[in-house]
Amino acid sequence: MKRLLSTVSGLVMVAALLTAGPSPARAVDPTRGYPGICTGADALTGVTVVIDFQELHNNGGVPASTITRCSPNANPGTARTGIKALQDAGISVAGTAQWGLGFVCRLEGRPSATENIPRVSNPTYKEQCVVTPPAEAYWSYWHANGAGTTWTYSSFGALNRNVVPGGFEGWSFSLNRNASTNPVPRVTPRNPAVNPLNQTGR
Template structure:
């Protein structure tokens, strides 16, 4: 029985370590304070700010390779066009919605149907990192861009800009999880837990607290103890 209890205790401690939570609920971060994988930036740009889940965000995942695969690993919801599929990104995390009015430079509005390739005056621009560490406008699709560990990639919605709108965060800030007010970011990077900064500048921590983690661990501990008792009785 001691073996079962010891193993369960290890599970409890491991759970605390995996969530990156201590007594204060602080997030564990990479030693250098930066994203250890690829930082993904979704910048609404010229679109109105959205709620959590469909607003501007920075995420970090350990996945590398095609930008398409990295974006999927980061739980970025993508929608292409009926005409070209994901060869041309039309919607990101549901934005702009099919019934969302996009204000154009001349004051008129349009809605995005995603039937055809969006116009050069209202579309999601793609950005990679150049040799100088600054954002570089991408001229190829997400299926052709390769991303390596320690890099960053951005999607920015741009209106009235032929070569897109530069992301609101630098690649270095994205890798550090340093986001503007109103954006959300993952902390620790590589998990689905979210720490978001509200429009009022207040940080909201949506991660499970230590009590939740310990509670789950105790359930595992009790379950393991019950199994041990049944095994001992069966042997008798």
């Protein structure tokens, strides 16, 4: 009888998981980084990370508001990759089975493995993070030196690019866009502590 009840209970749990829909976004790790742009001692040594979920916000009824957090550098002067900056900001990041963190697949649990991503070519597409995500639905990667107001699309992956101290690292979900229409993060990448005269547009 106990075994039967256990089996029934297990089946109910599986059924619940299968019908639960998209998983909620994970909570940012509050022990790492802090909200807003880098200030104080971190203003010129840390980097500000922006995560703009774009159409993923409220996709499947799951909210995901834009995140702006300072990613302090525990060892100022030491180079950090874009991936390390994400982690130091407290952002959960997942890569693909094929490339590991060489290709970012999820940020803060989005897109989840269960939510439909309405690609033009496949409206019920679900991201499993096995191979490289499709060009119709992926996390585009941007950067700015903090001296201006515009973002630059990165030609390097975050694992192969070092961040600019005092600058910004941006991630913006690109859905049904192309190279010329990928959406920039909707946060102005301006750090008041950065002197534009000392920047070279890196």
